[in-house]
Structure formats: structure tokens, C-alpha cells
Amino acid sequence: MRTVVRGASAALALVLSVAPRAHADTPPPGFLEPIVHWGVQKGETCDDIAKVMYGAAAHVPLINRYNRVDCRKPLPEGITLILPKGVTSVPDARIKSSHPNVRGRPSGGGWDTVVTGAALYRNHNVQTMEEGRAHIEFLDHTHVFLAQNTLVVIYGTAGKTSVAKTPPAVEIEAGEVQAGLSALRGEPAEVAVPDGGVVRAASSDTVIERKKARTTVAVFDGKAAVQSGGKTVTVPKNYGTRFEGQAPPAPPRPLPPAPRWQDGGSASVVLAPPGTAVITTSWDPVEKAKSYRLEVSRDEGFHDLVVREEIPADVRSFRAEKMPPGLYRVRVRAIDVEEYLGVASDVRTIDVVAAELRGEGARFEGKTVTVNPYGVLALTASSPVEVALDEGPFGPPPAQIDLLKQAPKTLRFRTKSGLEERITLVPTPVTTTPAATFDAAKREIHVHVATKGLGEIDIPKRVAPRLRIRLGERVETIPLTVAEGGALLASFPVGDAHGEVRLDVLDAHGKVLGTTTILAPEKPLPPPPRRPQLRPLGAWLPPFRPAGVTAVPWTSPTAPTAVGRGLSAGSTANGPVFQANGRVSGSFGALGLDALIVTTPFERGNAGTMPGSVPTEDMAWLGARYRVFERGDSELEIAPLVRVGLPLENRRDVMFDLGGAAGGAQGRMTWVVNAGARFLLEEPSAQIPWVQPYLLVGATYDPLRWLRAYVVADAHVLATIGQAGTVVVPYGLTAGVEAGGSVFFALSGWVGRAESVTWQAAGTVTGSLGFRLETESR
Numbered sequence: 001m002r003t004v005v006r007g008a009s010a011a012l013a014l015v016l017s018v019a020p021r022a023h024a025d026t027p028p029p030g031f032l033e034p035i036v037h038w039g040v041q042k043g044e045t046c047d048d049i050a051k052v053m054y055g056a057a058a059h060v061p062l063i064n065r066y067n068r069v070d071c072r073k074p075l076p077e078g079i080t081l082i083l084p085k086g087v088t089s090v091p092d093a094r095i096k097s098s099h100p101n102v103r104g105r106p107s108g109g110g111w112d113t114v115v116t117g118a119a120l121y122r123n124h125n126v127q128t129m130e131e132g133r134a135h136i137e138f139l140d141h142t143h144v145f146l147a148q149n150t151l152v153v154i155y156g157t158a159g160k161t162s163v164a165k166t167p168p169a170v171e172i173e174a175g176e177v178q179a180g181l182s183a184l185r186g187e188p189a190e191v192a193v194p195d196g197g198v199v200r201a202a203s204s205d206t207v208i209e210r211k212k213a214r215t216t217v218a219v220f221d222g223k224a225a226v227q228s229g230g231k232t233v234t235v236p237k238n239y240g241t242r243f244e245g246q247a248p249p250a251p252p253r254p255l256p257p258a259p260r261w262q263d264g265g266s267a268s269v270v271l272a273p274p275g276t277a278v279i280t281t282s283w284d285p286v287e288k289a290k291s292y293r294l295e296v297s298r299d300e301g302f303h304d305l306v307v308r309e310e311i312p313a314d315v316r317s318f319r320a321e322k323m324p325p326g327l328y329r330v331r332v333r334a335i336d337v338e339e340y341l342g343v344a345s346d347v348r349t350i351d352v353v354a355a356e357l358r359g360e361g362a363r364f365e366g367k368t369v370t371v372n373p374y375g376v377l378a379l380t381a382s383s384p385v386e387v388a389l390d391e392g393p394f395g396p397p398p399a400q401i402d403l404l405k406q407a408p409k410t411l412r413f414r415t416k417s418g419l420e421e422r423i424t425l426v427p428t429p430v431t432t433t434p435a436a437t438f439d440a441a442k443r444e445i446h447v448h449v450a451t452k453g454l455g456e457i458d459i460p461k462r463v464a465p466r467l468r469i470r471l472g473e474r475v476e477t478i479p480l481t482v483a484e485g486g487a488l489l490a491s492f493p494v495g496d497a498h499g500e501v502r503l504d505v506l507d508a509h510g511k512v513l514g515t516t517t518i519l520a521p522e523k524p525l526p527p528p529p530r531r532p533q534l535r536p537l538g539a540w541l542p543p544f545r546p547a548g549v550t551a552v553p554w555t556s557p558t559a560p561t562a563v564g565r566g567l568s569a570g571s572t573a574n575g576p577v578f579q580a581n582g583r584v585s586g587s588f589g590a591l592g593l594d595a596l597i598v599t600t601p602f603e604r605g606n607a608g609t610m611p612g613s614v615p616t617e618d619m620a621w622l623g624a625r626y627r628v629f630e631r632g633d634s635e636l637e638i639a640p641l642v643r644v645g646l647p648l649e650n651r652r653d654v655m656f657d658l659g660g661a662a663g664g665a666q667g668r669m670t671w672v673v674n675a676g677a678r679f680l681l682e683e684p685s686a687q688i689p690w691v692q693p694y695l696l697v698g699a700t701y702d703p704l705r706w707l708r709a710y711v712v713a714d715a716h717v718l719a720t721i722g723q724a725g726t727v728v729v730p731y732g733l734t735a736g737v738e739a740g741g742s743v744f745f746a747l748s749g750w751v752g753r754a755e756s757v758t759w760q761a762a763g764t765v766t767g768s769l770g771f772r773l774e775t776e777s778r
Contacts, residue, residue: 025085032094032139034085035066040078046071054087062087066140068187091119093138093154097304101132101148124154128175135303136170142189143180145303150175155192176209188225195246197228203237204301207341216242218255218341240340256334256342259283259292259316266350269385269413269421272364274354275322279330281348282317286334289313293333293341298326300347310335325354327383327416351415353397354380360455361428369411372453373427374462374507377401388412403427404462428453432465432488432505432514438521443495445518449480449488449505459486464508467492471501471520480505498522535634536560537663538672538700539710540772543734543748545764546570546579546601548614548755549678550716550730552694556672557627557639557661559585559592561773564746570764573754577616577764578602586773590627592639595620600649614688614755617652619645625661634665641676652688653680659694668702693717698734708738718755730755732762742772 047057066082104114107123151173179189188200203222218240231248239252265281296307334342359372386394389408430453465480480488505514542553579601585594601616623643643657659676674696698712718728732752746768754762
């Protein structure tokens with residue numbers, strides 16, 4: 001009957017005191033299930049509570065899930081118990097956080113990777129590998145932190161016992177764990193070792209290290225009771241002890257002192273491009289230190305570690321590179337020759353703020369940042385750091401700082417802890433090198449401006465470059481256009497103005513970026529009338545043919561500058577004839593000179609065998625002409641001419657040639673007319689006339705620039721040749737072409753009446769190779 005009354009009173013107490021929480025279905029923060037609070041009445045036992053809450057005494061272990069009570073006797077009156085709302089099965093612990101290379105194995109199972117949130121039950125093994133770390137949280141909010149290369153066995157929590165002795169949370173096989181108080185009850189966290197030793201840490205920071213059979217305990221907060229070999233020692237803050245196997249623990253001894261930071265190293269705020277931040281620090285030596293442990297963490301408890309390194313004693317500095325944005329905490333501990341882990345140094349906080357600078361010349365150098373005055377500074381801070389421009393108010397970091405508009409000289413950063421850091425902004429030089437040229441024909445000045453320091457800058461929008469022009473009293477500003485490569489270009493006319501021109505390159509705010517001067521000369525007088533451009537008329541090499549007295553060359557008013565060699569063959573009054581020739585001509589202003597030399601002909605005929613024939617001449621002709629009239633670009637030219645013929649081998653007389661040439665050009669055509677007479681001053685010694693009037697009329701056409709075709713008609717009047725008193729009028733037609741440029745080939749052919757007293761047809765062909773010594777317009 002007593003049990004029933006006790007149970008009824010417990011139920012009533014539950015309804016009256018904790019009814020609001022008894023009906024909550026949502027787990028409160030920090031719990032995996034809905035809970036209720038039970039106020040213990042006088043004389044109540046665990047069996048009484050289990051029957052009321054869960055319907056049977058078999059559920060007594062649920063009472064020990066969150067409470068450390070001895071269920072073998074009545075519970076203390078007035079205490080408050082935390083009870084699961086219903087009969088549930090929950091894990092003994094969970095992985096609160098894990099880093100790479102952490103694995104787990106349930107009782108009787110195999111190893112597998114464990115991740116954050118993984119459930120852990122009794123006899124579950126958890127092992128951190130190289131670079132691995134893990135944070136384990138138990139139902140009673142006991143926290144255990146595993147260093148790398150650590151193996152533990154989940155042993156249980158307060159809820160795993162129904163006897164007075166409470167088993168530990170974990171059993172460490174090897175490695176290092178950090179144990180913390182139960183946040184739920186404020187009771188010690190317990191860690192066991194395989195040889196029977198137990199560490200009860202009434203501390204938030206107690207480190208237990210297991211190497212083979214030796215266990216070392218270092219207490220950095222509160223105290224810890226270390227039990228082994230039937231003996232228990234209490235280790236206070238900043239002391240440590242050790243034991244091996246089942247031996248009793250050694251008397252507590254002071255831990256190595258905290259290292260002192262040296263001056264220098266990274267500032268409290270590090271500004272760097274994303275992924276390039278560097279953290280550096282150094283410290284003074286600690287006596288008897290064997291090595292140092294350097295830790296860099298994202299959280300205050302140094303559980304979310306990004307760096308954890310053990311450094312030899314002769315190295316007392318640290319450098320971490322490529323750090324992402326965030327708030328980092330750095331501390332260092334000494335490890336002495338007995339491998340006791342020492343007291344941690346003061347924590348240095350370093351805020352890494354990602355900064356991206358746009359513009360040429362930007363660079364980060366500790367507390368000095370070189371910036372482009374036309375650029376933009378973009379900030380990314382993942383921690384609650386504040387920023388002030390110059391001496392302005394602090395505020396959240398702006399996404400962008402326009403260095404052109406705001407132009408700050410310093411950035412002041414204030415961290416969450418109140419530390420203030422000043423970053424100096426140094427503008428990089430931006431210069432231009434203007435160069436100007438004067439176009440005399442257009443009376444314009446062309447400006448080309450080379451830039452330095454504007455790479456990656458949107459020059460039209462950010463700089464808006466302009467050119468200020470000062471010429472006498474004239475002052476004006478024109479825009480500069482941006483060419484490929486960042487050069488700036490502008491052109492402007494000066495008209496009739498002259499004198500020194502000052503050119504200033506300005507930006508949008510009127511800042512002078514570069515200056516140059518140039519002289520604009522006076523406008524020159526109008527040029528004299530253009531001298532007509534003479535075009536070559538007729539042929540470059542006048543057509544030649546073997547003949548007795550009618551081989552008169554077709555001559556233009558202006559002598560072309562050319563030289564050539566030719567070979568002729570044909571049928572004349574003397575039968576077959578072969579003869580070579582050489583020709584040269586040139587002009588000196590209006591005066592033209594020419595020469596024609598022919599070789600002794602090869603022919604069979606003579607006056608004895610062929611009556612009425614005239615031997616083919618082999619003479620050197622030297623001539624001169626003088627252009628007495630010209631109009632336009634060779635529209636009309638007139639020149640008198642004179643030639644002297646000197647005999648070579650044949651017994652001929654000296655001959656003279658007096659005449660004139662007229663010609664003109666129209667489009668692709670030219671025309672040339674020659675009229676004159678050849679004569680002797682003495683009694684002829686050969687069958688040649690005293691006087692020989694002649695007329696040559698011809699024209700050319702240029703179908704292509706390098707090709708000229710022509711035709712020439714000729715007529716001669718020969719008297720006293722052959723029989724006395726006889727007059728002979730030989731005539732013919734020449735056609736030819738010249739093809740080429742500076743070197744050209746000429747081919748001509750003539751057909752007509754021969755120089756004989758009897759009518760006789762004749763024909764010759766001449767081929768020549770010539771060289772032009774001038775252009776077609778001269």
C-alpha cells in the first residue's frame with residue numbers, strides 16, 4: 001500500500017510541478033528527445049518514478065540517462081530529475097564535428113568513415129587518423145575532443161549504471177583526448193585507460209595522452225582526480241601527473257610555463273587577396289622545452305583547428321599561407337623533456353579580411369597597401385570586424401570602396417575584441433607621356449599619349465581622359481579616345497594659328513597627368529604652280545631597221561632615259577641582211593641627247609650584182625633635241641632636232657639630219673610626228689641622194705602598265721639615186737611592242753617599198769633588250 005501511495009504522490013507532483021514541460025513534444029535545445037522535470041518527494045525511489053512515468057520498474061535505466069543517482073536506495077528529497085518523456089532509445093553520444101580521416105566501428109562491426117552527426121553507442125570505437133580530429137558530445141553534454149592518431153572506446157554515460165560506481169564516458173586506447181565537464185550537471189567527465197586507471201576531470205580543459213602503457217594528464221582548468229594502482233591524486237590547474245600501467249600516479253608537478261610572444265608577426269587584421277593571406281608569429285624560448293605545439297583555431301575553445309603542429313625546440317616561429325578569410329586564434333604550448341604539455345600562451349587573434357584590388361600596381365605589404373587611385377577595393381570579411389575610412393565612424397565592411405570618389409588615406413579595422421588596426425593606403429603613380437606631331441598638309445596636330453599605371457582600369461569610365469589645348473589666347477578641352485593597348489589619341493586643327501602649343505592630359509577631376517609642347521609653324525605661302533609632269537611619248541627604244549639611207553629613227557620631242565641593244569634581220573634591196581645596233585638616250589631638262597651605233601651589216605648584195613641598190617649603212621648617229629614648247633602633262637610637246645652621222649667601215653660620207661618632232665599624250669595613247677631631211681655637204685661617193693626629205697607619223701597605246709604597242713608610217717623622197725634624174729619614194733609601216741618595267745623587251749617589224757630604182761618589196765624584224773633609267777612620269 002505504501003508503494004502505491006508513494007507512486008500516486010509522485011504522479012501528483014509530476015502533474016502539478018512540471019505539467020507544462022510534460023506535454024512538450026519538441027526536444028529543448030541540447031537534447032535529442034522531449035524531456036520533463038521531476039521533483040523528488042520524500043521517500044521516493046527510482047522504481048516508483050519508473051512505474052508512474054513508464055508503467056514498469058524495468059525502465060529504471062531511463063532515470064539514469066540524464067541523472068547520476070543511486071537507485072538502490074530512496075532518492076534525496078527535493079532534487080530535480082531530468083527524465084525522458086517516454087520510453088525511447090537514443091545514442092549514448094554523437095559526433096558533434098569531425099575533420100578528415102576520422103573513422104568508427106560499432107561493437108562487433110567493421111571500420112567505416114564517420115561524419116558530423118553520426119550516432120555512437122556503447123563499445124563504439126572512434127579513431128582519428130593523420131590530420132584527423134573529432135569532437136564527441138554525450139547525452140549529459142560531456143565533451144571529449146580527440147587529437148590526431150587517437151583511438152577511444154565509447155564506454156557509457158551516467159545512464160548506463162544502476163549501481164553506485166559510474167563508468168567513464170570513454171576509454172582511451174592510444175593518442176590524446178581533451179575532456180570537459182558535463183554541461184548538463186556540471187559533473188566531472190571521466191576517461192578510462194585499459195590498465196584500469198581513471199581520470200575524472202572537473203575541468204573544461206584537461207588533456208589525457210596515452211603512449212603505449214604510459215598515461216600523462218595535464219590540467220589547464222579546474223582540477224582532475226587521477227586514479228591508478230589503488231591510489232588517487234588530485235591535480236590542480238597548470239599541474240600534471242603521469243602513471244604507467246597499473247602503477248600509482250606520480251605526485252603532481254607544475255606544467256611548462258606559457259611561452260611569450262615576440263613583437264612583430266601578423267597584425268590583428270591581415271588584408272590580402274582571397275586565398276593568399278599569410279599568418280606569421282614567433283615566441284621566446286621556454287627553458288627545458290623539447291618542442292612546441294602551435295595551434296590555429298576558428299573558435300575560442302580551440303576545437304575547430306585549422307593548424308596543429310609540433311615544432312622542434314630550435315624553431316620558434318610559424319608561418320601559415322593561403323589562409324581564407326575569417327577570425328583565427330593562435331596559441332603555442334611548450335612540451336618539456338618529460339613530454340608534459342605546457343600552459344598555453346596568450347591567444348593572439350588575427351582577422352583575415354579578403355581584399356581584391358583592381359588596377360595596375362596594386363599590392364599588399366603588411367600594414368601598407370599600394371592602390372591604384374582609379375581602382376576599387378573590394379572587401380570580404382567572414383568575421384564581425386568593423387571598418388572606418390580615415391577618421392570616420394566604424395561600420396560593417398563595405399562590399400566595395402571606390403578609391404576614385406572616396407580616396408581614403410587609411411583604413412581602420414576594429415575587431416570583435418576591440419583591437420584596432422590601421423592600414424595605410426598609398427596611391428601608385430599614374431603618369432602619361434604625350435607626344436605630338438604636326439601635319440603640315442592638313443594643319444592638324446596629332447597627339448599620342450602613352451599611359452603607365454592604368455592597366456586593368458576602365459579608362460573611359462574611371463579616368464575620362466581629356467586634352468587641354470593652349471595656343472595663344474585659345475584654350476579648349478577635347479576628349480581623348482582610348483586605342484588598343486591603353487594609348488590615348490586625339491587630333492585637332494590649328495587653322496592659320498601658329499606658335500607654341502601646350503598640351504595637358506587631364507583626368508575627370510582636372511588632375512594633370514602629363515604635359516608636352518609643340519610648335520605650330522606659320523602657314524606657308526601657296527606653292528608655285530605645279531610643273532607639268534612629262535610623259536614618255538612614242539617608244540622607249542625607237543624602232544630600227546637595216547637600210548641604205550632610210551633608217552630614220554622615230555624620235556619623240558623629249559628624249560627618254562634608256563639604253564638598249566638590238567639585232568635585226570630582214571630582206572632588203574640587197575637581199576638578206578643581218579645587223580646589230582646599240583642605242584642610248586637621255587634628257588637634261590629640256591635638252592635631249594641620243595646616240596645610235598650600228599655594226600657592219602652581213603649581206604651579199606652590192607651595186608655590181610644588184611643594180612640600183614644602196615649598201616646598208618654602218619654609221620654612228622649622234623643627235624640632240626631641245627624641247628621648245630610644252631603644255632600640260634605632255635598634252636603637246638615640240639622640239640627641233642639635229643643629228644650627225646659618222647661612217648664606220650663602209651666608205652660613206654658624213655651626213656646631217658635636220659628636222660623637228662611634235663607629239664602629245666591623251667589617256668593611254670600618245671602620238672609623235674617627225675619631219676625633216678638628211679643631206680650631204682660634199683659630192684656623194686656612194687649612190688645616196690644629196691637631200692633626203694622624210695616624214696614619220698606614229699602612235700602608241702598602253703593596254704597595261706607594263707605593255708606598250710605602237711605603229712609608225714614612214715615616207716622618204718630620194719633623188720639622184722641610181723640613174724641620174726630618177727626620184728625614188730620608199731615608204732613602209734612599222735609595228736612593235738615593248739613589254740616590261742625597268743628591264744624590258746622590244747620587238748618591231750617593218751614592211752614596205754625598198755630603196756631601189758625598181759619597185760621591190762622589203763621587210764625586216766628587230767628584237768631589242770632595253771633598260772629604263774627613269775619612271776614613266778618625269
